[in-house]
Amino acid sequence: MLKWFSIVCSMMYVFATTNTAEVLKVPLFVQHFIEYEGNLAEFVMEHYDNHKEDSDWATDQKLPFINPPIVLMVNAQLPEITFRIEKPTEITVSREKSTYQEKDFPSLYLSRIFQPPRFS
Template sequence: MKKATAILLLFVYLFGSTEASQLLKFPLLVEHFKKHKQENIHITLASFLKMHYLDEQPFDKDYQQDMQLPFKTVDIICMTLPTVIPAPVTLFTPVIELPEEDYFILNDGPPPYRLPDNVFQPPKSVSAQLS
């Protein structure tokens, strides 16, 4: 029962809001081809389709029948517009509180860039070192 309902709703949607309803005009295409076949026995299906769908349509005696063929005119039966309602926007940022912990410091001395001043001294002469 659910499957049949789903198929029915699918067909209602397809034929109501898309151009699939043009497929229901297929018997008109067959009848119109038979009519052309009676008038000209050498006409093929490909030449018939080219004449009615690719070539420019002259305004002749069967112009009204030509315009009733499938996919010749646009039949807008239903127009659906999808609507998206955006979620409300929040303008605050959450505050993350970090837990307070005691950290064990391994090197409690001066930082490495603060070396003692006496390490980097200009070179001394030999006589100054002997005295």
């Protein structure tokens, strides 16, 4: 029951928010084509290529995709982004002598490959 309810709700949403509802007008298209005297190419060219008002204008306006409804309009506005490039400031690095001395570490640690840096 829940599955069918979710399917029905999904279909209602799709038909309400997209032009998929125009597909439901296909039987009218077929019926109008059967009444038309000519082939399919002539029918499509006459009804979908700058159609002029004629005796069956009201029926022609009900054909699928003649007047599709505007179902969703998105208006997105991006914020204005400005860049300001400033001159970089000087970075000064002091080269003070380290307070590292070998007597501060056990000799076992100093014999390993990874040792603290030595400044002379």
